[in-house]
Amino acid sequence: MNLSGLGLVGAQLPGAIPAQRVPVSSGQLLAACRLGWEQGSRLVALWISDDRDRARGFCLHIALHDQDGVTLLEYTIPDASSAYPDISTIFPAANRMQRAAFDLVGVASESDDQRPWLWLASWPIDKFPLQRDFVASPKWEPGEETYSFVKVEGDGVHEIPVGPVHAGIIEPGHFRFQVVGEKVLRLEERLGYVHKGIEKRFESLRIGEAHRLAGRVSGDSTVAYAWAYAQAVEAIADAAVPPRAAWLRALALERERIANHLGDLGYLGNDGGFAFGLAQFSRLKEDVLRLNLAAFGHRMMMDYVVPGGVASSLAAAHAAQIREQCPALEREIRILRDIYDEHAGLQDRFRTCGRAPPDLAQQLGLTGLCGRASGQEFDLRCDFPLPPYDVIAPRKMTQTDGDVAARVTVRFDELLESLRLCSALIDGLSDGEVNAPVPEPPPYRLGLGFIEGWRGPVFIALETGPDGTIRRCHPHDPSWSNWPVLEHAVIGNIVPDFPLINKSFNLTYSGHDL
Amino acid sequence: MLTILRQIAVTGIKTEATPAPADENVVVARLQEEVLRTLGRALTIRQVDAGSCNGCELEIHALANPYYNIEGVGIRFVASPRHADMLLVTGPVSKHMAIALRRTYDATPDPKLVVAVGDCGCMGGIFGESYASLGRVANVIPVDVAIPGCPPTPTALLQGILAAITAHTPPKAEPESSSRTE
Numbered sequence: 001m002n003l004s005g006l007g008l009v010g011a012q013l014p015g016a017i018p019a020q021r022v023p024v025s026s027g028q029l030l031a032a033c034r035l036g037w038e039q040g041s042r043l044v045a046l047w048i049s050d051d052r053d054r055a056r057g058f059c060l061h062i063a064l065h066d067q068d069g070v071t072l073l074e075y076t077i078p079d080a081s082s083a084y085p086d087i088s089t090i091f092p093a094a095n096r097m098q099r100a101a102f103d104l105v106g107v108a109s110e111s112d113d114q115r116p117w118l119w120l121a122s123w124p125i126d127k128f129p130l131q132r133d134f135v136a137s138p139k140w141e142p143g144e145e146t147y148s149f150v151k152v153e154g155d156g157v158h159e160i161p162v163g164p165v166h167a168g169i170i171e172p173g174h175f176r177f178q179v180v181g182e183k184v185l186r187l188e189e190r191l192g193y194v195h196k197g198i199e200k201r202f203e204s205l206r207i208g209e210a211h212r213l214a215g216r217v218s219g220d221s222t223v224a225y226a227w228a229y230a231q232a233v234e235a236i237a238d239a240a241v242p243p244r245a246a247w248l249r250a251l252a253l254e255r256e257r258i259a260n261h262l263g264d265l266g267y268l269g270n271d272g273g274f275a276f277g278l279a280q281f282s283r284l285k286e287d288v289l290r291l292n293l294a295a296f297g298h299r300m301m302m303d304y305v306v307p308g309g310v311a312s313s314l315a316a317a318h319a320a321q322i323r324e325q326c327p328a329l330e331r332e333i334r335i336l337r338d339i340y341d342e343h344a345g346l347q348d349r350f351r352t353c354g355r356a357p358p359d360l361a362q363q364l365g366l367t368g369l370c371g372r373a374s375g376q377e378f379d380l381r382c383d384f385p386l387p388p389y390d391v392i393a394p395r396k397m398t399q400t401d402g403d404v405a406a407r408v409t410v411r412f413d414e415l416l417e418s419l420r421l422c423s424a425l426i427d428g429l430s431d432g433e434v435n436a437p438v439p440e441p442p443p444y445r446l447g448l449g450f451i452e453g454w455r456g457p458v459f460i461a462l463e464t465g466p467d468g469t470i471r472r473c474h475p476h477d478p479s480w481s482n483w484p485v486l487e488h489a490v491i492g493n494i495v496p497d498f499p500l501i502n503k504s505f506n507l508t509y510s511g512h513d514l
Numbered sequence: 515m516l517t518i519l520r521q522i523a524v525t526g527i528k529t530e531a532t533p534a535p536a537d538e539n540v541v542v543a544r545l546q547e548e549v550l551r552t553l554g555r556a557l558t559i560r561q562v563d564a565g566s567c568n569g570c571e572l573e574i575h576a577l578a579n580p581y582y583n584i585e586g587v588g589i590r591f592v593a594s595p596r597h598a599d600m601l602l603v604t605g606p607v608s609k610h611m612a613i614a615l616r617r618t619y620d621a622t623p624d625p626k627l628v629v630a631v632g633d634c635g636c637m638g639g640i641f642g643e644s645y646a647s648l649g650r651v652a653n654v655i656p657v658d659v660a661i662p663g664c665p666p667t668p669t670a671l672l673q674g675i676l677a678a679i680t681a682h683t684p685p686k687a688e689p690e691s692s693s694r695t696e
Contacts, residue, residue, distance in 0.1 A: 122609035123645050136645035142612040164614050167593035169561045169574050172611055194565045196608045197646035213640050219569025219665065263575070276518060282579035283528055289576070299667065300569060339517050510567045513608075 001041050001064060001071040006031055010071065015235025016386050017450045018069030026085065029075050033062065033090045041066040042365050042378070043091035044450075044459050045476035046098060048077075048105040050132050054444075058107050060084050061474075062094075063448075063459065067383065070448060072461075077107055080131075086111035093365045093481040104130040104199065118192040118513060121145035129200050130472075152178035152185050160495065164193040168499075171509035175498075182494045187487045195513040202473035207233055207441055207462075208307065210470055214460065215302050217475045218511030223249070223256040224453025225460070225475060225511075226305035231449035232462035233307040236441040242433040245309030247388045251322070251425045252301045252310070254418040257454035258329070259288045259300075261415040264506050268408055269340065271500040272349040280336055284329060291325055294318055309435035323426040326419045333419075337412050350405035354489040354501030357402050366485045368456015368478040370505055373410045374402035380452035392424040402489075404504040414454075440468050455479065455508065477511035528580040556588040557679065560598035560622065564615045564654075565608030565647065569665040570632040574602065576668045589675070595619075600627040600678065603655070605635035607648040619655040627678045629659045631671065636660040 001020075003010065006028055010020030024032050044063040051059050058077040063070055077084055086109045088095040098109040099117035106128035108114060119125065121143035128134060151159070157180050164172035174190040198217055202210055214229035215222040227249055234241060241249075262285040269277020289299040295318035296304050297311070304311050314322075340346055356366055358375030366374055381394045397413035399406035441447070441464045449460035456478030465471035486505050490498055561574055577584040578591075592598050595618045607615055619628070630651035633639040638649030651657050661674030 120610040122612075129645050134645075140609075140645070142609045144613065164611065165562055165595075165618055169563075169571055169591060171563050171566075171568055171571065172614065193610045193614070194563070194608050195610055195646050196565050196606055196641045197644040198641070200644060200646070201641060216567040216569065216640055216664075219567040220572060222569070263572070276522070278578075279580055280521065280525065282576070283525070283581065286576060286579045286581050293667075300572065300665070302569070302664065335517070335521055339521065342517075508568065510565075513610075 001036050001039055001066050001068055003032055003035060003071070005035060008032065013072070013235070013446065013448060014238060015448055016231055017384055017448060019072065019448050020069070021072045021074060021446070023074050023076070026075065029073065030085045030087075030090070032073055033064075033087055036064045036066070036071065037090050039066060041071065042367065043087075043093055043481070044070065044457070045461070045474065045480070046087065046094050046101065047461070047474040047476070048101045048107050048130075049463065049472045050105060050130060053132050058105065060101075060107070061461065062087060063461070063476075065450075069384065070450060072448075080106045083108045083110045085109070088113075091365060092363070093484060096484065097480060104128060106131055115148060116145070116192075118195045119145070120192050120195070129197060147190055149176045149188050149190070150186065154180070156180050157185065173509050177495060177498075179495055182496065184490050184493055184495055184498070187490045187498075189483055189487060191483065191509060192513050194510045198514040199472075199474060202470050205470060206468050207464060207470055208438070208468065210473065211306055212303055214475060215305070217514070218477060218508040219300065219302075220260055220508065221256065221453040221455060221458060221477075221511065222300055222302045223252045223305055224451045224458040226303070227253060228449030228451040228458045228460040228475075229462065230305055230307045231451065232447035232460050233438060233441060234447075235449075236445045236447035236462065236464055237307075237438050239308060239438040240436060241309055242436050243387065244313070244430050244432045245434045245436075246386075247425055247429050248310045248314055248434060249305050250388050250392070251314075251422060251429075252296060252304050253451070253453070254421050254425070255288060255292060255322075256301060257418045258415060258422070259285055259292075260454040261411045261418075262288065264503065265336075265340075265408065265411055265415070267503050268350075268404070268500065269346065271503050272346045274343060274346050277336070277340065277346075280332075284332060287325070287329070291318070291321055295322060306435065308438040309433070311435075313434045314429070319426050319429065323423060326423045330416060330419050333412070333415060340408070340412075347405065349497070349500060350408055351403060353404040353497055354493055354504060355401070355403045356485050356489045358400055360488060361402060361485065364485045364488070365481045367481045368452075369410055369414070369454070370407060370482050370485070371456065372396070372398045373406035375400040378457075380450060380457050384450075388425065388428070391428060392421050394421055404500060407504040443467075444471070453478075455506070456482070475511070475514065477508055479507035479512045482507050483512065529583040529586060530581055556590060557600060557675075558590050558592045558598050559600045559602050559675075560592055560595045560618070561602045561604075562615060562618050563604050564611040564635075564651065565606050565641075566604035566632065566634060570604040570635070573665045573668055573671060574604075574631070577671060582668050582672065584672070595621040596623065598622050598626070600629060600675070601655075602629050602631055602675075603635055603651045603657075604631045605649070605651045606638045606641045606643075607651055607654045609646055609648055612648055612654055615651075615654055627658050628655055629661060629674055629678050630657045631661050631674070632666060633662055633664045636662045639664065
């Protein structure tokens with residue numbers, strides 16, 4: 001992103017991803033965001049840190065990215081009573097991020113929407129967990145909060161509240177539907193139920209151990225988060241990762257993508273009334289998980305990626321098994337894909353259902369897999385190919401219809417592509433070490449991690465404290481940008497199609513609520 | 515239609531049915547006996563995510579795949595706690611979910627069983643207790659059986675469910691409290 005028009009100069013941040021850090025004044029903040037928008041930048045994350053102990057007030061961080069890399073705008077707010085300009089007028093997804101930042105740090109934006117987002121009355125409303133002088137009291141009891149949902153009024157309009165405990169085996173969250181007959185006029189989400197204090201927890205862990213917590217921000221993306229965290233640590237410590245370790249990380253990341261896409265395709269079939277699909281795809285997913293257990297020591301490969309490399313090497317026998325599994329899976333997936341494609345009942349449910357057209361997706365910043373199904377052609381693996389992606393050259397899979405069918409198609413395409421990548425990774429895997437010692441990172445440095453997980457780009461910003469401590473860590477899931485788009489995609493559809501549309505987005509609650 | 519039938523035929527029955535000592539299939543076989551003996555027909559489970567990272571949910575989902583075939587042994591996940599014999603609760607219990615979890619527990623008819631799932635459900639896990647987390651499930655509702663693991667494998671889940679329905683005197687979860695994070 002080129003900010004020279006505003007007379008702003010960025011400082012390069014070390015690390016694998018091209019990134020610059022740009023301090024801005026209050027007058028420049030909105031102008032820089034607007035310039036970014038005009039240049040095609042997308043909002044990655046917005047968070048605030050409390051730097052009053054270092055006599056720097058609070059710092060608002062806004063991470064944008066475009067074809068040049070990440071631009072981190074930093075704006076210093078003198079005290080908690082001063083508000084900062086509302087970014088959501090330029091990047092709509094900032095709305096919830098700003099509200100969450102207030103709930104946790106106590107610094108508000110100038111936005112009209114000051115409703116809480118992650119706060120649900122479990123701690124006093126005037127206490128802010130990420131302020132450095134915050135002390136929790138055991139006397140605080142969970143309370144009940146009244147949230148002002150937007151109501152639709154008119155003849156025959158009624159409201160359906162759903163959750164936080166849902167009918168299926170899924171994460172908790174609240175959905176408020178305004179419907180007439182069975183048609184959805186409006187959906188409003190209320191999240192925050194699985195907020196468990198992850199950002200605060202990071203601050204009590206040491207840099208060398210917190211990859212375990214990063215890997216549990218959202219369990220289904222454990223490899224992506226652990227890798228992003230490791231990337232941030234390695235950037236600060238200026239540590240290199242052995243080539244074999246980088247290749248094994250990519251292998252784990254692609255197998256995570258394969259497992260999740262297989263699971264989703266099964267459930268999408270099931271939600272479309274085709275139980276055969278669930279039985280078949282869940283069987284294939286189990287085959288992948290079982291081989292993961294043998295090869296990586298864990299079915300979901302938790303704690304496999306560590307700062308400096310990976311936890312264990314890959315035995316030749318397991319490499320051979322993974323290599324054999326790729327064509328075997330591909331054969332089965334192609335058969336199942338034909339069955340899905342030719343199944344009239346299923347296609348009737350998938351097509352035109354839950355549409356997020358490309359212009360809407362662009363406006364709202366739809367990202368990751370869902371973005372690629374709505375013409376948003378971004379994939380970090382292709383746009384900033386780090387080793388080994390520079391060698392194995394993943395192909396970007398995009399669609400433009402933006403409906404459930406498009407998200408199914410992107411999943412099939414990415415699944416087959418990831419199988420090709422896994423084969424290439426095994427074929428090109430070099431010998432050597434899988435872990436290099438990471439020197440203790442210097443204090444008060446910022447490092448970024450940015451990894452294309454199966455759901456989309458996973459972002460981690462890590463700031464070190466003295467003696468190997470973590471001063472601040474902000475993990476950011478692509479779901480932040482995609483949850484609001486789900487509300488739009490549902491409009492005009494019928495209530496019974498919501499589970500299908502929701503599944504086709506398959507967003508994380510835990511990774512969002514933190 | 516023919517391709518669907520062909521695929522079903524080619525796939526065959528994947529459900530693992532050869533019992534051997536220390537094998538997960540032993541669990542399945544015993545489970546079925548216990549389910550039939552104890553409950554007559556079937557065991558119904560209401561799963562509650564009270565704050566997990568969703569890792570445990572993925573493994574609970576896996577119980578339904580053809581290899582474990584949990585429905586085949588008479589266990590079914592139901593949509594309402596009012597239809598449930600057992601609550602399968604993952605944690606740590608976030609403070610925001612505490613009220614919803616208590617209400618779910620109250621809505622489940624007696625006699626009911628509660629199984630806490632995962633290291634977080636058993637003892638708070640890596641998240642522990644904090645301003646936002648109440649830690650283990652037993653801190654919020656009575657727990658009959660706790661299944662550790664991060665996440666527990668489908669086999670461990672089956673073993674835990676079996677333990678819950680066979681235990682006449684339910685062992686309460688370990689009394690030691692997890693480390694506080696602040």
